[in-house]
Amino acid sequence: MAFRLFAERGFEETSVDAIAEAAGIGRRTLFRYYPSKNDIPWGRFEAGLEHLREYLRAMPADIPVYQAVHQAVLDFNHLDETAIPQHRERMRLLLTTPALQAHSALKYAAWRRVIAEYVADRYGLSADDLLPRTVGHVSLGMALSAYEQWLNGRDASLPQLLDAALASLRQYLSEGPGAGDSAAAPAGSPSRNPGRRVPD
Incomplete structure (x- = not known):
């Protein structure tokens, strides 16, 4: 309605x-x-965040971080075919309505925090350290870019666009030989578990 x-x-x-x-x-x-009118377009977003958190927690410890985040974002945005038309209108409203942008920023921050907490746990860092925060921002940006393409009426489906956008996470989080320590502990963000090797 x-x-x-x-x-x-x-x-x-x-x-x-x-x-x-x-x-x-x-x-x-x-x-x-809904606590406010601005919350109505977001639907059951908090429940979705909790599902995202639990999905990441259930990931095997040996799965690469980039793959875990990639899969989790795809799962978070999975839709039944019947829900796609309304979801398109929801996202068009959220992304193009000026009055919603300040409230949306709070929702985006909560989403990024879930990603950052997972990445921090895998790398032995704090969620406030540079690398986890950056992965949260980067993965959100990738997802939003995919949504913008989808709303522009491109031929590709939303899952295809999300998959393509998130594929570059591998380049960002895959470490080459000997790169583990520097990736785990960026300057100014000492690892909370300095003896732990950074996952692939």
Whole structure:
């Protein structure tokens, strides 16, 4: 209901009262599901983050970090065919509505944190160290670039675009001979486990 109203009237012009009325619920009930109007386009994002976190935790310890992140991002964005049209409208709204950008930045930060925490655990670092934070930013940027291409009406499917964008993570996180220590502990970010070898 909300997305139909947003499409017809615009996000900023659609009131919470109108959304509640269209859904057949009261305003207070609506706010029990969504803390604010800005949260409505994000749906069950927090539940998705928890699934992403658990998916990464379940990864085998010997899987390369770049592969784990790649697979996790693909899984996070997996959709049933019937859900694709609404998801396209959701992402178009989130990526192109100026009024949503500040709120979206908070959501993106939470997503990056999940990735950073996983990478930090694998490399024996803190999630606030340079490498984990960078991987969080890079992987988010790759995913958003894929979404922008998808929304532009390219022929490739969303999974194909995400897969292609994330493939370059391998170049970023694959270490050559003798590169392990420098990749694990960037300048100014000493490893919390200096004796641990960086995974491939």
